[in-house]
Each structure stands twice: as structure tokens, then as C-alpha cells.
Amino acid sequence: MIGAVRKVLRYGFELIERPFDRLFGPAMNPLAQLGALGFFFFWIVAVSGIYLFIFFDTGIERAYESVENLTNYHWFHAGVMRSFHRYASDLMVVMVVTHLLREFSYDRYRGARWFSWVTGLPIICLLYASGITGYWLVWDRLAQYVALTSSELLDWLPIFGEPIARNFISTGTLTSRFFTLMVFMHVAVPLFLLFIMWVHILRISRPKINPPRMLALLTLVALIAVSIWKPAVSQGHVDLAKAPVEVGLDWFYLPLYPLTDIWSKGGVWAFLGAFFLMLALMPWLPPLRRARPAAVDLDHCNGCARCAEDCPYEAIRMVRRTDNLPFPTQAQVNNSLCVSCGICMGSCPSSTPFRRTEDLRTGIDLPDFSLATLREQVVATAATLQTSPRVMVLACERGGGAGHVGGTVTLPCVAMAPPSLIDFILSRDLADGVVVAGCAESACYHRLGVAWTKQRFAGVRDPYLRARVPRERIATIWASALEGSRVERDIAGFQQKLAGLPPKKPRRPVSAKPAAPAAGSPRAPAAQELET
Ligand code: HEM
Ligand code: SF4
Numbered sequence: 001m002i003g004a005v006r007k008v009l010r011y012g013f014e015l016i017e018r019p020f021d022r023l024f025g026p027a028m029n030p031l032a033q034l035g036a037l038g039f040f041f042f043w044i045v046a047v048s049g050i051y052l053f054i055f056f057d058t059g060i061e062r063a064y065e066s067v068e069n070l071t072n073y074h075w076f077h078a079g080v081m082r083s084f085h086r087y088a089s090d091l092m093v094v095m096v097v098t099h100l101l102r103e104f105s106y107d108r109y110r111g112a113r114w115f116s117w118v119t120g121l122p123i124i125c126l127l128y129a130s131g132i133t134g135y136w137l138v139w140d141r142l143a144q145y146v147a148l149t150s151s152e153l154l155d156w157l158p159i160f161g162e163p164i165a166r167n168f169i170s171t172g173t174l175t176s177r178f179f180t181l182m183v184f185m186h187v188a189v190p191l192f193l194l195f196i197m198w199v200h201i202l203r204i205s206r207p208k209i210n211p212p213r214m215l216a217l218l219t220l221v222a223l224i225a226v227s228i229w230k231p232a233v234s235q236g237h238v239d240l241a242k243a244p245v246e247v248g249l250d251w252f253y254l255p256l257y258p259l260t261d262i263w264s265k266g267g268v269w270a271f272l273g274a275f276f277l278m279l280a281l282m283p284w285l286p287p288l289r290r291a292r293p294a295a296v297d298l299d300h301c302n303g304c305a306r307c308a309e310d311c312p313y314e315a316i317r318m319v320r321r322t323d324n325l326p327f328p329t330q331a332q333v334n335n336s337l338c339v340s341c342g343i344c345m346g347s348c349p350s351s352t353p354f355r356r357t358e359d360l361r362t363g364i365d366l367p368d369f370s371l372a373t374l375r376e377q378v379v380a381t382a383a384t385l386q387t388s389p390r391v392m393v394l395a396c397e398r399g400g401g402a403g404h405v406g407g408t409v410t411l412p413c414v415a416m417a418p419p420s421l422i423d424f425i426l427s428r429d430l431a432d433g434v435v436v437a438g439c440a441e442s443a444c445y446h447r448l449g450v451a452w453t454k455q456r457f458a459g460v461r462d463p464y465l466r467a468r469v470p471r472e473r474i475a476t477i478w479a480s481a482l483e484g485s486r487v488e489r490d491i492a493g494f495q496q497k498l499a500g501l502p503p504k505k506p507r508r509p510v511s512a513k514p515a516a517p518a519a520g521s522p523r524a525p526a527a528q529e530l531e532t
């Protein structure tokens, strides 16, 4: 059932996202920058909030007038800031909801990835607490409605000795101290929110917390335009003698408030409790079947730290050496963080399929899909290639290439394939061309797999694709699981291009002498072990 919902939602996101990729470019696609935009809106809200505080009178008698003054007499700076504050807060809600749905639809919240999902839940609560207390401070009719309804809801919970809703029934009983408490909450809760936002991204490496400059600039310009076109305004001074009716609601922050007129207070809490409980359990509904985590083989690890740099999930730490090899550090995998994507295996300098030994070992390997198995699968797949020119596809299991029939080796992530594997395929004449087919560029399932592959091929990230590998015989296709037909078209086009190329140079004869160890290899391989 959950799987079916995820599929439908995924389809919906793809329908919007792929055209966005073409319109904005994968790097600028706002849907791929939702987390970063969340941080960006937070900073806008924080800066505009500090600015507004200069003009805001925190006393209950003067609060409303001070807000009116900034809208009417200082509209060109403080008024615009007020609108900025309001609209950026609204956009944070839009971002959070879209981000949550997108992470769900791409299935990036189960298994070892549960942490960001679960820490996202307090973010929602704190965001709402910040927004709702913000509406109290204006002390207009909407504030009165929000204050009264929130207090009635809170009174239902057995936490306050005395009902707090009484504060809002008449002017005489409302204390300035209570209002000051709300001001304090409106400042303190966002600080805590920022702390949880930081915790939220602790388990992923290189999180995108700043949107690309152009996207940030366009967002700012749009916010300024809307703030001038439709400034945020108040809804008339509080009148505690009258119950507020007919207030204009902010549907981003207050969509549940009208429910209190239909449901009992207990019903609203039950709904909220059930909703959050369901969200909290989602990462285990059903649990993700996990392959065994990556394992380090110290005999082949020289402590170069490439795997730790490339792991997208902060699952590798460099620690002091525990064996007698002459290197200061070694890689150590934290099993509870590892998602078995294999990216570390692709980045290890020891991962070279050219080694002649049967027992092909490397510094860091996946027990359930080792480098040796990968080499075996490549060799076996090569034997099945019939049509000329022969194309081998190295496909990410989550991308559009996974559906390609014939000549395909499927990997958890394309960055699991060390560049030397492509060199191996072409120099051993296992195929005439290699297609590397990963996820859509802006939606890499393992976050950094596409980026690392591109950088390795471009020669700007170790281990890079050697210069001798004929680039015209390699194609990269970045496509989502729903773009299977485009992948087929691109593979057919690549095959045609290969047919027009001059024949490949004859394969290098296998050297009788053992070759030098690969750069950065931790130990000299045994004689006859390595062949370039
Ligand atoms: C203010 C609100 C939030 C901000 C600023 C935020 C920010 C971020 C950022 C920057 C990332 C890393 C993106 C990347 O570089 O790949 C991320 C990932 C993620 N977020 Fe959020 N987030 C927020 C709310 C939420 C909420 C409410 C949920 C869900 C309940 C959520 C679930 C996730 C998940 C599942 C990931 C992916 C982690 C992974 O790839 O393993 N986030 N978020
Ligand atoms: S397989 Fe390697 S890169 Fe992937 S999460 Fe595990 S340790 Fe990190």
C-alpha cells in the first residue's frame, strides 16, 4: 500500500522535475534544492525578524500600534521586512511539505537513512510553534483568534494547572507577562529549530545547505516583488470583549484551526498524535532489506581517506592504524550508517580489476557484491554481447538504465564502479563501448554518485579515468527510472556512433613481466598479479 502511494507520488514528482531540469538546468532545479532553500528561508526569516524587533514594542498595550506604524509609516523598509518575514515563513512550510513528500517518494528515508526523516518531525513541530506564536505578537483580531483557540487546545492537555484560555476572555485578566512569554517563545523556539536543523543533516556528508547563487537571487527578487505588491497587514485591534469571528486565516500555519469548530479538542489532538506516530514509524513500514555493510581489508588499505571523503553518509572514519603496516591511519566503517551503496569501493585506489589473482581483493568492499563479483559479472556479460558494435551498460539499480535488457550489469550506484573497470572493459576488448547509466542528475538516489562519477571521468577527482581510455567509446546517461525510453534512444544513438568509429586498436599483449603497482596502492601486488 505504502509502496503504491510512493510510486504514484514519484511519478508526480518526475512529471514536474524532469521538465524543470531542462528549464533551469539540474543544478538550479528548485526541487533538487529544497533542503538548501529551507535553510535560506530560515536565514531570511531570522534577519527580517531581528530587523522588525527594533521597531516592535513588546508590551501588550503598544504591540499592535508598533506593528501598524511599521506598515504605514516605515513601509519602504520595515513594512517590506514584515512582508518578507511573513512570506519567507510561509515558503518554509511549502518547502518542508514538498521536501518531506519528495524524500518519501524517492524512498530516501528507510534503512540507515531513517535519521534525517525522524529528526525532520521535531522540525515540523518547532516550525509551527514559531509561526503560531508569531501570529500572537501582532495582537490583532487574528492574533486573538489564534491565542484563544491555541489556549483552548492546550487547556485540554493536563499540563497547565489553571486554564490559560481564561487570559483571553477579558482585558482585565490578560497579563502583560503572558504576552512577554509569547515574545520570548517566538525568539527561543526558532533558535532550537536551527539546532535541530543542524542535527537533521549530521548523518549526511556535504549536505546542500546553500542554494546556488542565482536561485537564491531569483528567490529574493520574487520575495521583494510580492512584498511590495501585496504587503502583509493586520486585521484590526484585538477586542477581548467580543469573540473573534470572520478572521482571514493563514492556511500555511493555521489549517487545523477551523477543525476545532467541528471536532472536539481531544479529537484534534488524537488526529495530530496519530499523524505524527504514523510519520515516525514510516522508515520501518516496511523495513528496508539491507545488504551487509562495507568491510575494510587492512592488507589493502593505505589510509588514503578517499573512501571517507566520498561516502555520502558519513559512514567512514579514519582512525589510528591497528596493524603493522607503515601508514598512520586506516578506514573504519560505522555499520549502522552504511547503506551499502558501494561508492567507497569505487573510490579505493586498490579497487583495480586488472589484478590477475582469482581472489580479487580491495581496501574496502561490499560483502554482498564484491569487486571480484563485479568483475565476474562484467566478464560473463561480455560473453553474451551479440550485436555489433557491442555495448556494455553499467547501470544504477535506481536509474533508467536498470530496465535495459541485454548487456547490462546493475550496480547499487554507478559510482561503485571504479574508473579502472571501464579501462578494463575497453582494453580487454570485452565491449566496443561502455554506457554508464545513473539516476537523473538532480535526483541521485545515493546523493553524490552522479557527481563523483562525472568528476572522476573529467579527471578532477581521484581515482580518475586514465587518459589512455578512449572517451569516444564511453557514454554517460543520467535518467530516472521513468525515463526508460530515453535511455533506449540514447543507447541506440551511442551504438550508431560507435559503428562510425575507426576499429579499435588491437588489444595490448599481456605483459609477461609484472607491472608496477597502481598509484596509491597500499602494497606491491604479488608477481603476475597486476596487468595494465
Ligand atoms: C526546515 C526544514 C528542513 C530543512 C531545512 C531540511 C534540510 C535538509 C537538507 C539540507 C538535507 C540534505 C539534502 C542533501 O544535500 O542531499 C535534507 C535531507 C533530508 N531531509 Fe530534510 N530538511 C527539513 C525538514 C525535513 C522534514 C520535515 C523531513 C521529514 C520528516 C525531512 C526529511 C529528510 C530526509 C529523509 C532527507 C534525506 C536524507 C538522506 O539523503 O539520507 N526533512 N534535509
Ligand atoms: S557502502 Fe561505502 S560509501 Fe556507501 S554508505 Fe557504506 S561506507 Fe559509505
Ligand code: SF4
Residues within 6 Å of the ligand: 296, 300, 301, 302, 303, 304, 305, 306, 307, 308, 330, 331, 347, 348, 349, 350, 363, 364, 522
Ligand atoms: S586505501 Fe581504500 S579503504 Fe583505505 S582509506 Fe584509501 S580508499 Fe579507504
